[in-house]
Amino acid sequence: MIQPEDNDINKVNKRQTEFKEVDVSSFNASQVRSVGPEYVCHSMWNELRFNDVLSQSGIKKGSLPLLEALVVGRLVSPGSELSSWQWAMNRSSIYELTGRPTFYSLKSFYAAGDRIYERKDALEEHLGGREQEMFSLQERMCFFDLTNTYFEGQAKANSKALRGRSKEKRTDCKLLTLALVIDEDGFPKYSRLYPGNQAECKTLKEIIESLIKIRPHLARDRTVVIDAGIATKDNIEWLRENNFHYIVVSRSKSDFTPSDTTKMELIRQTDNCTIEVARKRIDNEVFLLCRSTARMGKDKGIRTRQEDLFLERLLYYREGLSKKGHTSSYPKVIEMIGRLREKYPRASKLYDVEVIQEELKTSGRKTPKAQNILWNKKACYEQMTESEGNYVLRTDRLDLSDKEIWEHYIMLTQIENAFRCMKSSLGLRPNFHQTELRADAHIFISVLAYHIMHSIEFKLRQHGDHRSWSTIREVLSTHQRLTIECDIKEQGKVCRQHLRLCSDPEAEHKMIYSRLGLKNTPLPRKKYVVR
Secondary structure (H helix, E strand, O other): OEEEEEOOOOOOOOOOOOOOEEEEEEEEEEEEEEOHHHHHHHHHHHHOOHHHHHHHOOOOHHHHHHHHHHHHHHHHOOOOHHHHHHHHHHOEOHHHHHOOOOOOOHHHHHHHHHHHHHOHHHHHHHHHHHHHHHHOOOOOEEEEEEEEEEEOOOOOEOOOOEOOOOOOOOOOOOEEEEEEEEOOOOOEEEEEEEEOOOOHHHOHHHHHHHHHHHOHHHHOOOEEEEOOOOOOHHHHHHHHHOOOEEEEEOOOOOOOOHHHHHHOEEEEEOOOOEEEEEEEEEOOEEEEEEEEHHHHHHHHHHHHHHHHHHHHHHHHHHHHOOOOOOOOEHHHHHHHHHHHHHHOHHHHOOEEEEEEEOOHHHHOOOOOEEEEEEEEEOOOHHHHHHOOOEEEEEEOOOOOOHHHHHHHHHOOHHHHHHHHHHHHOOOOOOEOOOEHHHHHHHHHHHHHHHHHHHHHHHHHHOOOOOOOHHHHHHHHOOOEEEEEEEEEEEOOEEEEEEEEEEOOOOHHHHHHHHHOOOOOOOOOOEEEEEO
């Protein structure tokens, strides 16, 4: 019979001195589980009051631990729902922190994802308000962008699973598109899922209206920041009509000329990058020509690589015209060069390519053959390459200085960082689900995990700790919970004692816990004796 001597896991008793007769050769350690990362995520789950909104929406108390394990699993052991279930059951102490769920089968785990996604708007409304309250967020700006992720399998039962332009170059897979709005501090405000072939420019109005529906105060005096793919004429006009300010990447050079680059003003200079700008006001808008040395290097690198591959392939096609087994049919060569231009667009626009057709009269063939392939740099080659690293910002915020406009725009990189974190650290990909509901739920769980992750990172940054979650997770992974067993003698009888405890936190663990306002011991000791 197992007799618990202290089964109150919520009450931390002071350690008392206790001496017993022990068989030192009988010591054994078992049931070793990770506790450090789970402790931090569980504490932030409670701070964000997830359980409050879930309980209010009809989730029973016995199911809450399962839902928490599903989300926290994405932070601690990113992967599929099956992977998270195995982690929670076999490698983690998450259920010791949350309490055992009523049901914890794999089927229940999948169903938990469905129940979370059914409460999507309620959760996003609650989290937006709670994060604003916790961190006193200004919420003066909205940054909007889209990304996509790919499916494993055909996903025939999912109407959103369509082929499109994959951000990850997975042209062999169907895609699902995620649209996300964040504020200037990087906190998500709203998310929505679209088909894989969704055009970026057609999503802005719907997303902003949905965001305002759950957070009405965000409709007043806000600045929307978007990239060139979304900054169409219609979208900018809609923002004006609905009293939103905007900072966008202009799709045109807005009458800037090469001479404007000779009189640019320096607004930022570091060891790695220099930013120069030239300002022009047209009616009630400001256009800001920006030149970045970092972007210049990136653009040049992409262009030269494409240019080398483009010219190498043209040379291969030309040499193949006179070789057996290579394509020499004029229509086929034209088609191949068209595909080559599509594959390397940056290099293609710098060159004129001409395919010389042999005369049918001399050849006597019905299908003409290509005699030669010629290419030359365009007259504007130098001008186009000199504009590398340049882009134009457009805004109606006349009150902002050149530096402020650029600094607000560059915050758009935060949403790119959010997408990168979801894909790499939070198990967004790959997506194995074949039905629409399960696929959508899988993505949304990563969005919820990002709320927790960003809250942890933001809180640490307030104390000068700028490490990423992946680093924090690795550091805390050595904080473990385990059971120590040994044989003891009591009243002449040998008994087996089981002591469940956490390992002593190391200095780095204590530092992280202190900055997050947590105690050093995640869970109290529990002792059982088998007589």
